[in-house]
Amino acid sequence: MADEVIYEARGVSKTFGSVTALDAADLKVHACEIIGLVGDNGAGKSTLVKILSGAHQPTSGTLLLDGQERRWDSPADALEAGIETLYQDSGLCPDLSISANVYLGREILRPGLLGKLGLLDHKQMAVKAREGLEQAGIGVAGGSRSVSKLSGGQRQAVAIGRAITWARKLIILDEPTNHLGARQSAEVLHVMKRAKEQGLGVIFISHTLPHVLEATDRIVVLRLGKVIADAPTSTFTPDSLLKVITGLAGT
């Protein structure tokens, strides 16, 4: 396993008014590594994700990409740097088609003058979106269908497929297996492992501890905004992990 650190958060804090959602959290992501980020509801997982992806700015602390200190003013900056994020519950625009969602914010324009006028190349986006989803191991037929017509599992598949299509360094998945059945969850885990084999770093957030224990290389536990454990997955058992999360364990 390559152990070069691609992305790092150092002492990152976030307060919302009087609520401290994140308290001096540290996190390192290596290439070819899946990190499981776990913790109770309200532990600060989604907040950390939003800081890593540029959707929130940290109250204090720094972010380093490839060892360079970086600052994201918006998600667009982090996307540009190769960090793709699947946010909890709100990854897609339901009124747009599948291919429009895959290419959202990265629309392909027509060649020549029409493109300069901002006209979309629907055909090319449809073809490439299907290729991209297939490559990510996700087959969803009918790219011109509106996402609102898809089932929860299909939506999640499209959202993950989009993230994998575009990620160049890191992919962050906030509870991607929520609302999914057993078979679809297994597919998500499989897709994550493929992303890792392609050299990406992956952050996987889930409440389903068996998934976390099965798919990840390292587990980071958040509790009340603090990182209270960060160790290789092999050092945890289902029991010990649960104890750490609920605060019943010493370490």
Add this chain to the structure above:
Amino acid sequence: MSTPQADPMTKAGGRSNRIAEIFARQDVILLCVLIVMVAFFTIMNPLFFTSYALANILQDFAPVMLLAIGQTYVILTGGIDLSVGSALGLSGVTCAMTMRSMESGGSPVAATILVGLLVGVLTGLTVGLVNGFLITKAKLAPFIATLATLGAGAGLTLVITEGVQVAGGPTEVITIGNTTYLGVLTLPLILVLLVLGFLWLMLDQSRFGRWTYAVGSNTFAARGAGIPVKRHLVKVYALSGVLAGLAGVYVYFRLGSGSPTSGQGQELNAIAAAVIGGLALTGGSGKLSGTVLGALITTSVLSGLILIGVAPNWQQVVVGALIAGAVALQQVDFAELRKKVTHG
């Protein structure tokens, strides 16, 4: 999210289902409504179906259409623009005042008209930019921000005109505004139709249009996908302002004078056109074709009511009822209803 397994698209669809689907399409329903309405008014008063009456309806339709296009873009982002009527009035009088003073200063007619037009449009643009600023920077809800500019714009119009009509200006204006070709078209009307075609294409085919839908469909996802949401919103409100400015200029060309009250209640007509056309007020869904039909329906109702002898004071009452009716209809879940009917 809904249930993970079931796929609603793979339901089998027979022929009767397909016919039902055609009639469930918003634009088909609207077209039927329009036809029934025209038939009704023609029976009540045959004058309704003459080229003279049609020319009049189209003349009323043009400014409503301009405002309704802007409203469509704005509503698609999940917002609303209440200031368009006010912006129309303000632009009309700034345009008229500019032309009047240039004309009395002895400027050539062409220059007078061009500068007047520009001033009218820039006035609308300014109102739109103020809206965009209030919404994205001061973080006011669109409803409040544009209510504020509605008030401020109407007040400003009365202040600069002292409440009286701005008459005068080149006589060519009213000639251009009222010379008809093919019985029904005027030069300004042709320009409005070109603007409509351009913005229709832009909404359906361009990245700008796609982002407009995306912002209204799921703002958070749009931002997460790297779309500069705030900048886009400012552009959309600016577009709505520019269209209101054009509408103000249009009305000035038609009447030959700038009336401080010409925009009053026009935002109602524009919103009516948009919601009758099937736009969801929550944003992200709807089509400009619906709005065009909605604007045609709104303006024909208004003209038709006058032709069958309903007092003009009832107009706003009727438009208000149309808006309420259209939004109420949107709440009805037709698919659910059909299921209930077919399953007893």
